[in-house]
Amino acid sequence: MTRNDALQQLLLSTGHAIIIDRVEGDPQWVSEVDEFELQHLLTKQYITPVNIIDWMTERVKPPAALSRIRGNKTGLLLMELRAKLAASLSTQNRIPLVSPFQSANELRTLITSHMICFTSESVFHFLYPAQIRTGTVNEPPLPSPTHFIAKQAIRYFGLCKEDAEWILESPYSVDCWHRMNTIIEQSGASLDKIQVWYMDERQRAIKAALSLMFEQHSSLLRALLDTNDALLVYCCRFASIDGELSIGMRERDLRAWLFNIDIDTKQ
Structure with a gap:
């Protein structure tokens, strides 16, 4: 990632979004909950992105009904790397996810x-x-x-x-x-x-x-x-x-x- 500019810009283009890894693998490295479930939880006023990250990192114990929100080390590492890249790179250029609207x-x-x-x-x-x-x-x-x-x-x-x-x-x-x-x-x-x-x-x-x-x-x-x-x-x-x-x-x-x-x- 650090040696590939295109991948760096692609990672930075995710902004401040939560990144989750849904590929089958070690439960510690992938997310047991999918995007749709997380999106549903985030519509509730009492659940914020900070809560989600705290539960994934095990800084805070999640409610029993949400105990599956854990793991996702791959996503957490990517978010940490994204923050470091954003702080260290002088350019603010990002890969746009959609081409500019000409008209x-x-x-x-x-x-x-x-x-x-x-x-x-x-x-x-x-x-x-x-x-x-x-x-x-x-x-x-x-x-x-x-x-x-x-x-x-x-x-x-x-x-x-x-x-x-x-x-x-x-x-x-x-x-x-x-x-x-x-x-x-x-x-x-x-x-x-x-x-x-x-x-x-x-x-x-x-x-x-x-x-x-x-x-x-x-x-x-x-x-x-x-x-x-x-x-x-x-x-x-x-x-x-x-x-x-x-x-x-x-x-x-x-x-x-x-x-x-x-x-x-x-x-």
Whole structure:
């Protein structure tokens, strides 16, 4: 890590997030609880990231119901190394998790002070189960925009037939999304190829998928147009599978934060 600049920047790009190791191995080195359980716990006002780290390091004994929160030495060492790198490196450059939005300045002039927040259950999200067609009339439609994104990932990574069929066999968008990300993690693709997927290719696939959805479903297009010039924000706690797709916090936290620091939607 200390001799590879790309890996250093990748580690630093995680900011102050909790890092957990979920690969099967020695219980002392890996985390027994998964990300979804930790995310659920962190929605509770009485549990903070400090509590999680204290329990993992065994500085504080966790409640009996949460006794599985322990181990994760790999993640703890990475977080310690991240802090040392952040303190020692003079540069503040970080690998962006998503390429810069080229038309941001233009977009700033087109929005009002109104803000509409949506979640992954919204009709604005690519997980929404709206069928879309990408070929001829004779071809069966895809169950959701997510399946379109998955097909682009299969083509981009050159996944084998068995993996492709497993990803697409479920008609449920959530299953398809999780399976796609699982296979990408296990694909053994190079760091550069994975980085280009998350920074560029995935963004283009999402844009194309949503464009097809709105073009083919007039009621959904009307719902989008009814937002007028409001700022649209995908509100969700930060999670690995969504990366930088969401704002990283829930709506109530976002609105409270915007009020406290006194900034508007254009900023």
